[in-house]
Amino acid sequence: MTDDVVARARSGDEQAFAELVGPYRRKLHLHCYRLLGSLTDAEDVLQETLVAAWRGLHEFQQRASVRTWLYRIATNRCLNHVRDRARRVPPSPVPPFDPPARTRRSEITWLQPYPDALLDQLPQPASDPETRYGLRESVELAFVAGLQRLPPRQTAALVLRDVLGYSTAEAAAILGVTPTVVKGALQRARATLAQDRPTEPSAERTAVGPQEEQDLPHRFAAAFLAGDVPGLLRLLTDDAWLAMPPAPHVYRGPAAIAAFLRASGEWRDRRTGVLLPTRANRQPAFGYYLAEGGEPLARPAGMVVLTLRAGRLAGVTRFLDDRLLARFGLPAAAPTAGARDGVPT
Structure with a gap:
C-alpha cells in the first residue's frame, strides 16, 4: 500500500502525498514545538518540512519508514531554525508601569503555550520501555522550557530517544552523527534536565x-x-x-x-x-x-x-x-x- 502511495506521490499526485504524510502531520507539528518552544515557529517549520518532503520524494529510497524519513527532515529543519534564532527572538515589551527588580533573567523569551485542543487530536502513545515521558509530561511548559536551555543537538537527541522512543542507532541516523555522539548528548541532556526538574514528572502529576x-x-x-x-x-x-x-x-x-x-x-x-x-x-x-x-x-x-x-x-x-x-x-x-x-x- 505504501509503495503504491509513494509511487503515485513521486509522479506528482498531490492527493497521494497528502495521504502519505497525513497520519504524521500533527505529530510533526508537536515535535517541532518541543524542539523550538514556539507555536509560531513550529507552524513555520512544519510547512518547510512538508515542502522539503515533497521536493525530496525522489531521494526517499524507503530504506527507513515514512515516519523516520519525515522526522529526519523535521528535526534537521528545526536545528537549522535554531541556528538562525538570533534574528527571530521577539522584542521585549516595555511594561506600562515600573516593575520591581527581577529575581533572574530568562533567555527563553520565545516560549509559547500549546493548545490542548491540538493535543486532543493526537492518539495517546502506547507504553514503550524506551520512552521516558508520556504525552502529558513531554508537553508541560517546564519540560519544554527546559529543552530550550539545552544545546540544540542535546535537545534533539533527548526528544528522539526519551520522547519518541527511537533507538540510539535510529536517532544517530536521523541526526547524521554516530551512536557514540548520541549517547554522549543524551547523557548530558538527561543530567541537565534532572538538575532543573529534581522531581520525576510522573510523581509531580499524580x-x-x-x-x-x-x-x-x-x-x-x-x-x-x-x-x-x-x-x-x-x-x-x-x-x-x-x-x-x-x-x-x-x-x-x-x-x-x-x-x-x-x-x-x-x-x-x-x-x-x-x-x-x-x-x-x-x-x-x-x-x-x-x-x-x-x-x-x-x-x-x-x-x-x-x-x-x-x-x-x-x-x-x-x-x-x-x-x-x-x-x-x-x-x-x-x-x-x-x-x-x-x-x-
Missing part, C-alpha cells in the same frame, strides 16, 4: 488530583481578578515562579512575586479584568482581557498558564502576546459585565 485541577485555577482566578495579593500568595509553593514571555523578567519565591503583583495591581486598579478558561500544555490556562473603566468590552491582554504541584501553584506563566488567544479559539473581546463569570467552576 500529586495533583482532579479536584485540585478544578479548585486551584478557580481560586487563582478569583484572587487575581480581585487584586487579592495575600490570597494569591496562599496558593503558591515556597519556590514558585512567575515568568512573562517574551519579557525576560522572572520572579521566584512568594516575596518577589508579591512585589510584582502589587506594582502591576496599582496599574490595573482602574481597569476591569476578565479571565476565560482554556487549557494549554495539559495545564489550566486562561485568556486574559482588560478594559478601561466603564468600557463594555475587554480586549486581549495575553494568556496565563498555571503549573500545579502537590495541591499548590508552582508556577504562573503570563504570556504577553495578545495574538495567542485566537490560536486557542478564544474571542477577540470579552464582555466586562459579570466578569467573574470567566472563572471556571
Whole structure:
C-alpha cells in the first residue's frame, strides 16, 4: 500500500502525498514545538518540512519508514531554525508601569503555550520501555522550557530517544552523527534536565488530583481578578515562579512575586479584568482581557498558564502576546459585565 502511495506521490499526485504524510502531520507539528518552544515557529517549520518532503520524494529510497524519513527532515529543519534564532527572538515589551527588580533573567523569551485542543487530536502513545515521558509530561511548559536551555543537538537527541522512543542507532541516523555522539548528548541532556526538574514528572502529576485541577485555577482566578495579593500568595509553593514571555523578567519565591503583583495591581486598579478558561500544555490556562473603566468590552491582554504541584501553584506563566488567544479559539473581546463569570467552576 505504501509503495503504491509513494509511487503515485513521486509522479506528482498531490492527493497521494497528502495521504502519505497525513497520519504524521500533527505529530510533526508537536515535535517541532518541543524542539523550538514556539507555536509560531513550529507552524513555520512544519510547512518547510512538508515542502522539503515533497521536493525530496525522489531521494526517499524507503530504506527507513515514512515516519523516520519525515522526522529526519523535521528535526534537521528545526536545528537549522535554531541556528538562525538570533534574528527571530521577539522584542521585549516595555511594561506600562515600573516593575520591581527581577529575581533572574530568562533567555527563553520565545516560549509559547500549546493548545490542548491540538493535543486532543493526537492518539495517546502506547507504553514503550524506551520512552521516558508520556504525552502529558513531554508537553508541560517546564519540560519544554527546559529543552530550550539545552544545546540544540542535546535537545534533539533527548526528544528522539526519551520522547519518541527511537533507538540510539535510529536517532544517530536521523541526526547524521554516530551512536557514540548520541549517547554522549543524551547523557548530558538527561543530567541537565534532572538538575532543573529534581522531581520525576510522573510523581509531580499524580500529586495533583482532579479536584485540585478544578479548585486551584478557580481560586487563582478569583484572587487575581480581585487584586487579592495575600490570597494569591496562599496558593503558591515556597519556590514558585512567575515568568512573562517574551519579557525576560522572572520572579521566584512568594516575596518577589508579591512585589510584582502589587506594582502591576496599582496599574490595573482602574481597569476591569476578565479571565476565560482554556487549557494549554495539559495545564489550566486562561485568556486574559482588560478594559478601561466603564468600557463594555475587554480586549486581549495575553494568556496565563498555571503549573500545579502537590495541591499548590508552582508556577504562573503570563504570556504577553495578545495574538495567542485566537490560536486557542478564544474571542477577540470579552464582555466586562459579570466578569467573574470567566472563572471556571
